[in-house]
Amino acid sequence: MTFATPLGLLALLAIPAIVAIHLFRRRFPVRPVAGLFLWQNPRQTPVEGRRVDRLPITTSLILECLAALALALIIAGARLSSAGGSGHFVVLLDDSASMAAANASGESARDRAVRRVLAEVERLGARARVTLVLSGERPTVLAGPSAFAVEARPALDGWTPQAANHSLALGLRMARELAGRDSRLMVASDMPPDARGAGDIAGALWVAVGEPLANAGIIAAERTLAPDEGQGTVSLTLASHSEAPAPRRVTVSAAGKDVLSRDLEVPPGISSLTLPLPPGLPPVRVALTDDALLRDNSVVLAEPRPRIVGVENRLREERGREALVRALDAVSGVTRAEPGHLVFVDAADLNGSPVPGTWPVAFGSAPKAWRGRGDATDFLGPFILEKRHPLLQGVSLGGVVWTGAAPLLPGAVHPLIAAGNQVLMGLRASGSRDEPAALFNLDLDRTNLIRSPDWPILISNLIEMRRSGLPGPERWNYRVGEWVRVRLGRDPQGPLRYRAGSVERTLAASRDLEFMAPAPGGLLEILEGEDMLFAIGVNFLDETETDLRGRATADAGELADPAVLRAGSGPAFDPLFWLLLAIGGTAIVANWWILSPRRRHA
Amino acid sequence: MPAPSIDWPAVRAAAAFRLAMPRTPAGGRIGERLGSGTGSSLEFQDYRAYAPGDDLRHVDWPAYARSGLLAVRLYREEVAPRIDLVLDVSRSMAVTDSKLRAYGEVAGLLACACASTVGDTRAITRSVLEPRRLHRPEEIEPVLECEAALSALEEPHLPCRRRSLRVVVSDFLFPHDADTLVSRLARDGASLAIVQLTLRDEAEPAVESGRRLVDVEGRGEIDLVIDEAAVRDYRARFNRLRLGLSRAARRTGARFAHVVAETPLREVARQLAAAGVLEAA
Numbered sequence: 001m002t003f004a005t006p007l008g009l010l011a012l013l014a015i016p017a018i019v020a021i022h023l024f025r026r027r028f029p030v031r032p033v034a035g036l037f038l039w040q041n042p043r044q045t046p047v048e049g050r051r052v053d054r055l056p057i058t059t060s061l062i063l064e065c066l067a068a069l070a071l072a073l074i075i076a077g078a079r080l081s082s083a084g085g086s087g088h089f090v091v092l093l094d095d096s097a098s099m100a101a102a103n104a105s106g107e108s109a110r111d112r113a114v115r116r117v118l119a120e121v122e123r124l125g126a127r128a129r130v131t132l133v134l135s136g137e138r139p140t141v142l143a144g145p146s147a148f149a150v151e152a153r154p155a156l157d158g159w160t161p162q163a164a165n166h167s168l169a170l171g172l173r174m175a176r177e178l179a180g181r182d183s184r185l186m187v188a189s190d191m192p193p194d195a196r197g198a199g200d201i202a203g204a205l206w207v208a209v210g211e212p213l214a215n216a217g218i219i220a221a222e223r224t225l226a227p228d229e230g231q232g233t234v235s236l237t238l239a240s241h242s243e244a245p246a247p248r249r250v251t252v253s254a255a256g257k258d259v260l261s262r263d264l265e266v267p268p269g270i271s272s273l274t275l276p277l278p279p280g281l282p283p284v285r286v287a288l289t290d291d292a293l294l295r296d297n298s299v300v301l302a303e304p305r306p307r308i309v310g311v312e313n314r315l316r317e318e319r320g321r322e323a324l325v326r327a328l329d330a331v332s333g334v335t336r337a338e339p340g341h342l343v344f345v346d347a348a349d350l351n352g353s354p355v356p357g358t359w360p361v362a363f364g365s366a367p368k369a370w371r372g373r374g375d376a377t378d379f380l381g382p383f384i385l386e387k388r389h390p391l392l393q394g395v396s397l398g399g400v401v402w403t404g405a406a407p408l409l410p411g412a413v414h415p416l417i418a419a420g421n422q423v424l425m426g427l428r429a430s431g432s433r434d435e436p437a438a439l440f441n442l443d444l445d446r447t448n449l450i451r452s453p454d455w456p457i458l459i460s461n462l463i464e465m466r467r468s469g470l471p472g473p474e475r476w477n478y479r480v481g482e483w484v485r486v487r488l489g490r491d492p493q494g495p496l497r498y499r500a501g502s503v504e505r506t507l508a509a510s511r512d513l514e515f516m517a518p519a520p521g522g523l524l525e526i527l528e529g530e531d532m533l534f535a536i537g538v539n540f541l542d543e544t545e546t547d548l549r550g551r552a553t554a555d556a557g558e559l560a561d562p563a564v565l566r567a568g569s570g571p572a573f574d575p576l577f578w579l580l581l582a583i584g585g586t587a588i589v590a591n592w593w594i595l596s597p598r599r600r601h602a
Numbered sequence: 603m604p605a606p607s608i609d610w611p612a613v614r615a616a617a618a619f620r621l622a623m624p625r626t627p628a629g630g631r632i633g634e635r636l637g638s639g640t641g642s643s644l645e646f647q648d649y650r651a652y653a654p655g656d657d658l659r660h661v662d663w664p665a666y667a668r669s670g671l672l673a674v675r676l677y678r679e680e681v682a683p684r685i686d687l688v689l690d691v692s693r694s695m696a697v698t699d700s701k702l703r704a705y706g707e708v709a710g711l712l713a714c715a716c717a718s719t720v721g722d723t724r725a726i727t728r729s730v731l732e733p734r735r736l737h738r739p740e741e742i743e744p745v746l747e748c749e750a751a752l753s754a755l756e757e758p759h760l761p762c763r764r765r766s767l768r769v770v771v772s773d774f775l776f777p778h779d780a781d782t783l784v785s786r787l788a789r790d791g792a793s794l795a796i797v798q799l800t801l802r803d804e805a806e807p808a809v810e811s812g813r814r815l816v817d818v819e820g821r822g823e824i825d826l827v828i829d830e831a832a833v834r835d836y837r838a839r840f841n842r843l844r845l846g847l848s849r850a851a852r853r854t855g856a857r858f859a860h861v862v863a864e865t866p867l868r869e870v871a872r873q874l875a876a877a878g879v880l881e882a883a
Contacts, residue, residue, distance in 0.1 A: 028812040028825050034694035034701075034804060035775030036817035038839045039826055056827045058812045 002146065004077025004087075005127065011072035015065050022061045029060075029594060063591040070584030079574050087128035088146060090179040091117050092171045094189035094196065095134040097545045099161035101190075101293040103211055109551065112209035113188035114156045120186065120559075121152050131178050132156070135171030135189075136163045137481060145178050162295060162520045164480055165544035167197035172204070184559045190551045205559045210551025214242035216266045217296025217546040221286065221539060223477060225279055225304055232277035234286055234301060240266040241547045246291070252277070254284040279303070283523050283535055296546045299539040300523050304476040309467050310337025312358075314345045320363060320444030323451075327459035334463055342466045347439060350428075359466055360437045363444045365406050372407035376443070379405060379419040386416045390465050391427075391438070394457045397449075404443025413439050435469075438462070477537040478517040486513040486526060486534060494529030500538060605747040606706025610740060613707055616867040617714030617739075619880035621685065621721070621767055622857070624793035648676045683721040683792070686762045687712060687736070689745060690755060690772030691727045693818040696748035701801050704863030705771070708799055709746055711871055712769055713739035718883045721767065729757040751819050752776075755783060764790045769879070771797045775804065776819070780846035784854050794856035795879040796847060801863045805840060807833050 003009065033039065055061075093099075093113065102108040121130055130152045131144030143155035168189065179185045185203060187193075190210025193201050220237035240246045245265040252260040252275060260275055277284065280303070287298035311334055315321040324344055328334055339358050347364035354360070365376065379402040385392050397417070405424050413426030427436045442449065449455055468474065471489030478484055488511045496507040503518045513526065521538040652661060652672035660674040689709060696702040716723040717739050724733035725745045736742055754760060755772055762768055768791045788794040810828040817823065826832055844860055851858035859877035861870050874880045 028814040030816055031813040032697055032818045033815045034697045034773055034800075034818060035840075036815055036821050036824065037777050038775065038836050038843070039815050039832070040824060041832070041835060056812045 002079050004079060006076060008076030009072060011075045012069065014068040014072065018061070018064045018068055019055065022058070022064075023055050028058065060591055060594055063587040063594070067584045067587035067591065070580040070587065074577065074580050074584065078576055078580065087124050088131070088179065088183035089121060089124055089128055090131045090133065090175050090183050090185045091120075092133045092135055092139075092168065092175040092185070092187040093117075093142065093159065093161075094168060094171075094187070094191075095136050095159075095161050095163040096165060096190070097162050097295040097540060097542065098165075098210070098293060098548055098551065099190050100295060101211075101213055101215065101548050101551070103213060103292070109190035109209045109211065110159065110161050112553075113190075113207070114159070116207055116209065117156060117186070117188060118153060121149050124149065126150070131175075131183075132159075133171055133175045133178065134159070134163075135166065135168045137166050137170070139171040139174045141178075162540070164519075164540065164542040168193075169197055169199055172199075172201070176204075186559060192552055192554060193556055195550060201557045204557050206556040208552050208554045208556070210548075210553060212551050213292040213548040214246070215292040215296075215546055215548045216240035216242065216246045216248060216288065217291075217293060218286070218288065218299050218539075218541065219270075219296070219543040219546055220541055221299040221301055221477065223277070223284070223301035223303060223537075225306075230279055232279045232281070232303065234275045234277050234284070236273040236275070236286065236299075238266050238271050238273060238288075239543055239546050240268050240271070241549050242268055244268065248291075249289045250275070251287050252284050253287070254281045259284060283537055292548055293546065295520075295540050296542065299541070300521070300537040301539075302476045302523070302535050302537040305472065306333050307467050307470040307472050309334050309342060309463050309470070310340035311335070311463070312338050312340035312343040314343060314349070315363065315444070316346065318445045320450060323444070323455060324459065327456045328463075330456055331460050331463045333467065341470065342462065347441075350437060350439065354435065354437070357435070359435055359469075361440070361462060362437065363440045363442055365404065365443075366408055366412065366439055366441060370408055370412040370439075372409045374407040376404045376406040377422065378403045378446075379422065379424065381419065383424065384418045389416050390468075391458070391461045392416060393461060395454045395461070397452075397454055400449050400452050400454065401447055402442060402449065403446040405441045408441065473534050473536055475536075477539065479541045480517050480519045480521045480538060482517045484513075484515055484517050484524075484536065484538075487511065488513060488533075492528055494531070496526070496528055498524055498526050500524040605744065606702045606709075608706040608710045608743050610710065612867060613710040613714060613739075616871045617711055617718070618883055619711075619715050619871055619875055620718035620883040621683075621712075621715050621769065621795070622793075622878050622881040623683065623719075624767070646675060647678045649673045650676060683719065684763045684766035685716050685719060685721040685723040686726055686733070686766045686768045686791075687716060687723060687742075688726045688754060688760060688762070688768060688770040688772075688787070689742075690753045690770075691746060691748045692750045692753040692776075693748055694753070694773055694775055695746075695799070697818050698801060701773075701799070701863045702748060704861075704865075705748070705799055706743070706746055707867050708797065708861060708870060709742055709771060710739060711867060711874075712771065712797070713742040715880050715883075716769075719767075724763075726754065726760055726762065728754050729759050729761065733761050755787070760787075762787075762791060765792045767791070767793050767795075769795045769797065771799060773800050773804070774798050774843065774847060775800070780843070780850040781853070784847065784850035784856060788854040788856055794851070794854065795877075796851050796856055796858045797874065797879060798844065798847060798858070798860045799863060800860070805837075805844075805860075805862060807836055809833055 099110045099113065100108050121128060126149050128149045129146040130149055131146060132142040132152065132155055134140045134142050142159060143151050168187065172187065175185055186205045186207060187201065188207050188209060189196055190208060192208050193206045217239060218236050219239045222235045223232065225232045234252065245267050247265050249261060249263050251258055259281065283300055283302040285298060285300050290297060311328055313321060313324060315324060339355050341357065342359050342361060344361045347362035347366050350360060350362045351367045383397045385395060385397065402419065402424050405422055408423050413423060413428045415423040415426040417425035423441060425440050427438055444450065469487065471487050474485040491511060492509045496509055496513065498505055498507060498515065500518050501522045507513050507515060517538040521540050524536050524538045525532050526534045649662065650673065652674050656674045662673050662675050665673050695705050713736060716736065723736040725736055725742055726733045727745060728750065734745055753772055753776055755770065756776055768787060770787055807828065809830055812825065812827045814823055814825050848858045857878040859874050859879050861873060871880065
């Protein structure tokens, strides 16, 4: 139940007033008697004065309280539906960062949208209800639902558009659901409906308050590290949406100190910029000088710490081993190590006890305990591949002769490559669930797989699969809204959370952390208790929002007619109104009948 | 104004009674009932010495023969008794239609009994009004206009006649001292019969919810929740009132009967006869 005018609930004070009246001056049904003195109790008038008697619960009292309650609820505008009355005004605010782009006089589309909304709220009056919805991939309610009109201004004052480019369709759907059929709906954006992917805006007023502006910004950024060269770099992709080259100064700072500063002219269109950076610097902030849109002028980049996969090659000195060495040399972030994260062994050695942290990759005939009856066979295809598995992404096995595949017992391995009923390659749990053993049921010395394009892909997939199992973030720099995946590599030893500026969230205690890079971005720290585990960069990098040339000022659609809304949403259309009216009216009539002079005379 | 419409055939059907006469002879004009003085009835009363002028027919000659003294025989007088029917015509007797109807029937029954007594019957309703002589029972009907704010019994002086048979009908639902009231009614009278007529609800009220009780005679009003405690207190007070009247009547030699309205009239007549107010004609 909602109340259109909650102040009307003050009418409920009538109930204690009625009770007080009944307590001190009761209105009982009249009964004529012959000997009143026989009813009078001398104790009713004690020497010390009148006492407060127990309140008699009479029919008249109940009816009067019931009538007062019903009338108070009617005055307060009690409604069954949550949607407000004709004064309910729902506004969908485009939260795209481009709404904050300011013109030469410092006025932004956001400022114009706020003025327009407040003017409309003021026109509706103080009794109007307002719901403010922020658009986005996940629309949110900024004020309301059905907030008082006075709540709109403080909510709008605190609104700073900062979302990446997105369609307003989701927000419009949410706004329509909140508005129902009896409210007015307005959308405030800096672009026409089609440009924002809003689709049908029937029944809504689309207010575009944008202004075409020249702007330059960073649309992509990467920080790399070449340990061998002892040099780091920052690579920026810049976009300038203006007719002429834009003079800018780019500044790189770390820990509050400027590391590098350079003047440049950003040519119209897309350009790139690479800046050298000494290795070992903490996260750096790269900033361009201010222009129309501030949001795309700076990025925070953390130095990547690549996860090196240690590889141990125990294969026999034959052509298969050589092919493996060649393939490993082509993959970056790999080093020879004993014990390695990944160990290539002969399949007969798989029965040995697993070493924690080591994933065995076996080639050749499986151990006897895994083998079924029959001899090893060669296969030309067709091959059945589990394409969804990361190990086989990009692998086709076209033209490959798969040699020496011995029959395996059912369930010995989880098949990833098969030819008919014969399992050619599969995974088997080794040690723990996270440390699988891969079995290639393959005579590596006779097959042509090692000469096919699939071989380096397969080895690369193996390395990357193992790399993803190493502790650390998947990447060190993200865009706002991207999924951040961090492998802890152990059980957490304290409460996990992340902190990015003023945004702080608790993370589920798990070995694998996964969350969405929060807006507005900046340096994001992953904390275990009070210890920082990782610091990564989260940046607003959106080419579409950087381009302010397509912004426009225009109105489309129209607000629903308040008179029509009133006709469909007035109190007469709420069943609760009629119910309360019936209860109140019946109570009043019944009370009048009980206390009527005619009945008193009877 | 409230006046009962009396069902006379029903009243007459139940009226096989007359007023019970007191042991003490009543006074009155010459009539059919023995009086307290000497008269010309056949009932011997006393002797006294002959005085010149006495009727020689009353000289007891055998006694003169035995004693040589002239003595005359005295006989009881025969009178028509004076009957004062004191009726309460206050509004309390018409508090409900049933009470007013019952009042009319009881009054009619007593009027018939008075007629059977062959007395000089007068109806007294107010001290300031001349008592109305009742030649026929039906003449009582216009008397019973219950619109007075006070009961006649509350007035200090009632125009009752000396040595009259007094029958008082009221609900006695007004504040009073029973001994004082009954003594006053019985003073100089030959006999006194008190008939208290109430509703059953006035004698034994039931539990109700809250009511505004308004006295029909303008003695005020109170708001009261008629719960069990209130009913219990009321019954105790009513019983004290009725018992007080009964005891006061017994002390003064009067007869007292309590009649509940809506009781069948024959039953009322039997109750009055059992209380000594009426006797078989």
